Amino acid sequence: MGKSSFGNLFTVTTWGESHGKALGAVIDGCPAGLPLSEEDIQKFLDRRKPGQSRYTTARKEGDLAEILSGVFEGKTTGTPISVMVRNTDQRSRDYGNIAVSYRPGHADYTFDQKYGIRDYRGGGRSSGRETIGRTAAGAIAARLLEELGIRFCTYTRSIGPVSITEFHPEEILKNDFYMPDAAAAEKAGSYLEKCMQKKDSAGGVIECRITGVPAGLGDPVFGKLDALLAQAVMSIGAVKAVEIGDGMQAAVLNGSTDNDGFCSQNGTIQKTSNHAGGIMGGISDGSEIILRAAVKPTPSISRPQETVSSSGENITLEIHGRHDPVIVPRAVVVVESMCAITLADALMSNMSARLDPIKDFYGALR
């Protein structure tokens, strides 16, 4: 598996640097016959686009998706879908101090340690713009899942110390933070104002709930659905923790309070609770999948910070320009994208788990 690739049957390979010519993704293994347009992808990209509120960077990027292959007459053909987004806001700039200094909280130092060379312009490959490729791929995965009745509800659960206390899905699109709680969103706004005044930044928690997922996805050992989701979501820059279902809280519960029982109603087996977050033994159980990701505060803050230059001198660094005081709202669609990609892959892989459907597919007698 390539280092910049994810998935086994529905595979995504991303490429591109923040201030290079373009960024993009190659989505391979997408089933043929799926209706797909650039608008489907654009809708996802627009959810992570900068410049949409006073809490996100003012960098203006059209971030327009162009499909270069794999779609013919409005439908996928089964061949690789190449999506490209040109970088348009490439004003020539003085990147001088970023080029020769190691920003706290950033990957400058580790890239230099690993590769000995670094495209320092805007963070290069380690920039948040890398998520454009994931989001384009996520849009395609979500389009596929939509055909199967799988629906996502992804939102901000907290920003800094401000958590939601109510859940009104219809509120999610009504505030700058994708929070399902208008009062919490207002408090989050006030909190961020204070952070900005202090030239500081904030983190938060994103929650993703997925309904309509059939039972049976995922594999018993290393390919557990929760393990793959954990890799997928932890691979998003700035994510520092992933929880499934009760998550960290499970550690303080007892078996009697954490176990999900089953009951039968009209011949249908259902769970009586969902502490597990929709996954048992690594395999989806048909109930809602619940996942949370902790996002660290934006590392680029405008107050002076102590650090070193790449030649090893102690320096005080000031990062200029406007940066998101919080990236959580823009990361909501990225978390959703990674979950969608993971599920699309698991759905396809699961089709050959039993002999009988294989015989059905190939027309053999059962």
Add this chain to the structure above:
Amino acid sequence: MGKSSFGNLFTVTTWGESHGKALGAVIDGCPAGLPLSEEDIQKFLDRRKPGQSRYTTARKEGDLAEILSGVFEGKTTGTPISVMVRNTDQRSRDYGNIAVSYRPGHADYTFDQKYGIRDYRGGGRSSGRETIGRTAAGAIAARLLEELGIRFCTYTRSIGPVSITEFHPEEILKNDFYMPDAAAAEKAGSYLEKCMQKKDSAGGVIECRITGVPAGLGDPVFGKLDALLAQAVMSIGAVKAVEIGDGMQAAVLNGSTDNDGFCSQNGTIQKTSNHAGGIMGGISDGSEIILRAAVKPTPSISRPQETVSSSGENITLEIHGRHDPVIVPRAVVVVESMCAITLADALMSNMSARLDPIKDFYGALR
């Protein structure tokens, strides 16, 4: 990548069911020339062996590791190492009610949904005994890392509501829970006694600290070192959350408090804090790697539970036999094993990240 395989260069494939003939692992890609004996593996297996304290299941298994291939005259040969552990405690038993009922908190239901058939004896493939293969492989990975000066300190951070408040590494092996805090271990014992009286069980948190890890391991996007660790550890049955560095706490910090600065001392660049847990932008930064895993309470409890039979009847289930009231202590070595496997793979992969070492290796002029 096979569903029961993990890793790209240092790969592990596990197999086996709880009450089948044997369990094992095939470790492929282990470098040639590593001194390795069955004792190296046995030491790890003994750390997860049942029957060692009153808080673990009384099932007696020798769990003796047998190396079947890949080692010659005491050293690895570079070819696959096959390790097998025979199941010896296979008394014929009445598994009746497990065979036809869905235990709360277990994978019985999802296995049936996925495969339509299930080796119900002792949980089959979804049993905790599956971790024998991981642990054997982890022992080999750890043996390799030891040669490079990489050291693990893995321990129980909390059991139920009882957390450590002090850290004395020398205490870890002195109590039944692998806790680095004797007082906390005593409280944890008392807490578990109460759980057992109530026919209930508990979970906990395991922490893994790894020192001596060179900078540069991991890849920028989907192959981030933290993402791979997250998959590795979340793939352990019963783990419901994985944190790196500050983990969930990062979400409530500010950039100014979460950012790790750098300083230069005598020409050496060091971090002035380690909120990131040793990984920046998905690449190790040379400081201590810190990871935590939340383990849910043992689902097998002896009090009656409401559930359904596989034919869809509502039933009250009583699970007989002795089960661990907490699996956290036995899972400590499993978490360490998965981290070791992940690092071994990342170490090998990183060797070709730059042109110059490739030229050195092959004797080309630089």
Add this chain to the structure above:
Amino acid sequence: MGKSSFGNLFTVTTWGESHGKALGAVIDGCPAGLPLSEEDIQKFLDRRKPGQSRYTTARKEGDLAEILSGVFEGKTTGTPISVMVRNTDQRSRDYGNIAVSYRPGHADYTFDQKYGIRDYRGGGRSSGRETIGRTAAGAIAARLLEELGIRFCTYTRSIGPVSITEFHPEEILKNDFYMPDAAAAEKAGSYLEKCMQKKDSAGGVIECRITGVPAGLGDPVFGKLDALLAQAVMSIGAVKAVEIGDGMQAAVLNGSTDNDGFCSQNGTIQKTSNHAGGIMGGISDGSEIILRAAVKPTPSISRPQETVSSSGENITLEIHGRHDPVIVPRAVVVVESMCAITLADALMSNMSARLDPIKDFYGALR
């Protein structure tokens, strides 16, 4: 993908050395519900067993297959199937001159160059006994394909200069060489007698014909079905060439003679010829798949050979003991096994090539 693994969904990992404790394979991803017994595997192993005619090595190995996991009550469970064959003929021996010399035509030298250490006993990992794992896995793949009506006819096409001139499938099992031509088999026997008198050995060509393969298997670019078959078969030790359909002969034909036309009979589309060998653009076309493998002569010959010791001295080597004067007959089942594994994997992968069957499988409305 591990170095000793093959396949993406139906994956095979083999392990073991010629004179180690055992050899085996882990077959992961085999669909659940397939009836499978040790006898199914034994039948395949017996086809490659030594000591069956005067033209194969006299080494006596029971080569008994033991299934250690993944099968429950006579059916596969979807979890990894571990198959082991114990090495029984491990008389302690003087391997001295093999240990310190490089046999012509063998891998002694390259193993030393790569690993710096080598299990020299009987060739270790580079021995033909390595194919035991492949053959056990092939038996399982073939058992799966049988359920879908896919049938193999694999045989010896030539031994040394003696080629078949007629094709009578019923003859294949009636002679020592698995040749479908009794007269050719007799000539081959005479030819081998002469080789043995001269202390020399012979090679040959194996042909595999597969019927009942549905159209649609394989992927357009790197995952072409013929490319995967080529890797699979070329990975068998001693195979030096792989041909599909017309093979090398295609290079001297013209488009007008090599192109396979189509015709329609009673509404069914069929090919009017099969120069392509059943694969067009890397995808199976529903007609017979035809593949040939060239097998080099057994490198172990009893006449003295000039070579070097591992310390770099020119020596004359005499290889003692009895060796197969030709390995072609025993390799027939190995070629069949590798083709079966490749097809099983391709069959499973192909199920998610289109949207509509995915919707059918998951019960979504089309």
Add this chain to the structure above:
Amino acid sequence: MGKSSFGNLFTVTTWGESHGKALGAVIDGCPAGLPLSEEDIQKFLDRRKPGQSRYTTARKEGDLAEILSGVFEGKTTGTPISVMVRNTDQRSRDYGNIAVSYRPGHADYTFDQKYGIRDYRGGGRSSGRETIGRTAAGAIAARLLEELGIRFCTYTRSIGPVSITEFHPEEILKNDFYMPDAAAAEKAGSYLEKCMQKKDSAGGVIECRITGVPAGLGDPVFGKLDALLAQAVMSIGAVKAVEIGDGMQAAVLNGSTDNDGFCSQNGTIQKTSNHAGGIMGGISDGSEIILRAAVKPTPSISRPQETVSSSGENITLEIHGRHDPVIVPRAVVVVESMCAITLADALMSNMSARLDPIKDFYGALR
């Protein structure tokens, strides 16, 4: 591994259709610090460009390579290199009869069988233009190998019945066919003239010789270097056979004539012959690697052919437009590219085969 991806550490993913917007490749895992320019890639693309002689299609494509990512200030950065070639010759055309008929020798039928939809314009994904991505990637791999002193000599060995009888490397670039034998090239030209008069086409054999390959590349079982080369080269459309060293001829030799002995000269071990083609037991032995690929005749011929429409009617098809009467010369660089990609990957993978170099790399004491 994605279906359109190849390689494990040095990975290539290609995308694009013949008459879509563009074609390209993402090359991931290329070591950082390699000097690389668009000219390096263009040189390879120019070797496969159409319109260069009267024996290749007149289609005019600039086929200009654009590097979109992964290169900074003239050197690779270790991140994915995205290369794109825009399709410029996209005159709107009447593809009518290709859209609804199955061309003999083409993949139209199998694509429809697999996907139910097909980008029929110019063959879509199954077009020879797909090799643009491979060739761009091959150029990068070859640039890497060049740094290590590995050199390729790839040429046409035969066209139709005309084979080279002499080998003068300096002739290769002097004739339209990349043949190392001027007289054979002239005969090949005459032969092709006759084919063209008959509205027919020809195939041929390409040979690739690689010098400077260090011993030790490749892995013992499924990852044998020859097996990976076989997959790589057989995955090129129109290739029907792959030979290593003696190839098919090995089947008629004896052990005494096929075995390569060793000798020691001034303390250096060398082979006394090279029947194996530079690979023993799947591992390179340091001598020249020799590989041949049989290329079938161009399936598009202008004489009428009997076939069927996609709706199942028997039809006579005439393919208009100019097509290469032979694709062998343009495929020479594609074979070289696939071999270069395979070797680059094997070189990187081999660096971790032994413990000692790992210790050296990470500065541990040996």
